[in-house]
Amino acid sequence: MKYMKLNNGIEIPIVGCGTNTYGKEGNQYSGALRGDTQEVDWAIENGYRHFDSAQLYLNEEVVGNGIKKSSLPREDFFITSKLNTFDGFHGADWAHAEIEKSLEKLQTDYIDLFLIHKPWDNDAEMVEAWTILEDYYNRGVFKSIGVSNFEKEHLDLLLENGTIKPAVNQIKSQVGHWNEELIAYNKNNDIATVAWSPLCGINENAKQVLEEVGNQYGKTYAQVVLRYQIERDVIVIPKSHNKERQAQSINVFDFELTASDHHRIAQV
Numbered sequence: 162m163k164y165m166k167l168n169n170g171i172e173i174p175i176v177g178c179g180t181n182t183y184g185k186e187g188n189q190y191s192g193a194l195r196g197d198t199q200e201v202d203w204a205i206e207n208g209y210r211h212f213d214s215a216q217l218y219l220n221e222e223v224v225g226n227g228i229k230k231s232s233l234p235r236e237d238f239f240i241t242s243k244l245n246t247f248d249g250f251h252g253a254d255w256a257h258a259e260i261e262k263s264l265e266k267l268q269t270d271y272i273d274l275f276l277i278h279k280p281w282d283n284d285a286e287m288v289e290a291w292t293i294l295e296d297y298y299n300r301g302v303f304k305s306i307g308v309s310n311f312e313k314e315h316l317d318l319l320l321e322n323g324t325i326k327p328a329v330n331q332i333k334s335q336v337g338h339w340n341e342e343l344i345a346y347n348k349n350n351d352i353a354t355v356a357w358s359p360l361c362g363i364n365e366n367a368k369q370v371l372e373e374v375g376n377q378y379g380k381t382y383a384q385v386v387l388r389y390q391i392e393r394d395v396i397v398i399p400k401s402h403n404k405e406r407q408a409q410s411i412n413v414f415d416f417e418l419t420a421s422d423h424h425r426i427a428q429v
């Protein structure tokens with residue numbers, strides 16, 4: 162595994178495991194919890210130690226239970242969760258209560274990376290929410306803090322009004338929507354980019370090009386996409402309900418893409 166150093170010195174495994182449908186009936190986002198931790202167990206067996214979770218997914222306990230069941234030390238894992246701001250912000254008491262629930266469901270007394278899941282249309286509230294995350298960071302409960310789905314103007318708001326710089330901006334970056342400009346803006350501000358849904362958006366034409374690139378190295382189209390992101394310092398959090406494909410997605414450290422591969426991939 163390769164690690165990236167965040168702007169506060171904390172190291173994050175550059176390949177993490179997405180979890181938004183794990184432990185759910187029919188592998189569906191809106192499915193009820195099944196009560197087992199099969200996909201997390203496989204991921205741990207496959208070598209994943211970084212899990213991307215969120216309050217919104219309603220399955221933080223699947224990640225918490227899987228990690229506990231592994232009997233590996235908590236410090237071996239890097240856990241991300243996110244404050245559910247899809248419906249805006251409901252005040253400091255609400256935020257504190259939701260954060261405490263995350264800690265309980267994840268069965269931990271600290272979270273490695275905690276994000277504001279999504280910006281909303283109220284600058285004062287966003288600064289207030291950030292101040293709450295800063296407080297948890299200062300108390301050592303959150304080891305690093307960041308944001309998700311933030312555009313430049315939202316980042317600027319926190320850079321101007323916060324005392325701690327976001328460590329991460331987790332954004333959509335995938336084939337057909339690489340999000341170059343925002344990734345560059347993150348980088349210029351020493352904010353690491355995490356690409357969500359890194360394996361979505363791949364149409365047949367793109368797949369063909371990616372397979373051609375991958376054939377040179379005995380790698381699949383998915384491994385090529387993930388490697389491409391890693392080589393430009395983008396952290397990836399692929400998710401699969403298949404143990405073999407999970408294994409493939411973390412097996413991306415034994416080949417290197419050339420400049421000409423990069424050029425081709427950037428065009429797909």
Ligand SMILES: NC(=O)c1ccc[n+]([C@@H]2O[C@H](COP(=O)([O-])OP(=O)(O)OC[C@H]3O[C@@H](n4cnc5c(N)ncnc54)[C@H](OP(=O)(O)O)[C@@H]3O)[C@@H](O)[C@H]2O)c1
Nearest residue numbers: 179180181213357358359360361383399400401402406409
């Ligand atoms: N911050 C946000 O707003 C936000 C938004 C969306 C997602 N996320 C996070 O990003 C994570 C990943 O995104 P995602 O869940 O949309 O899925 P994804 O990683 O983009 O994968 C999409 C599909 O590709 C297939 N796949 C996985 N590994 C593969 C491989 N090695 N080869 C071929 N196909 C493969 C999977 O199907 P199979 O199961 O059939 O293998 C999966 O359903 C989420 O789980 C969540 O944690 C965050």
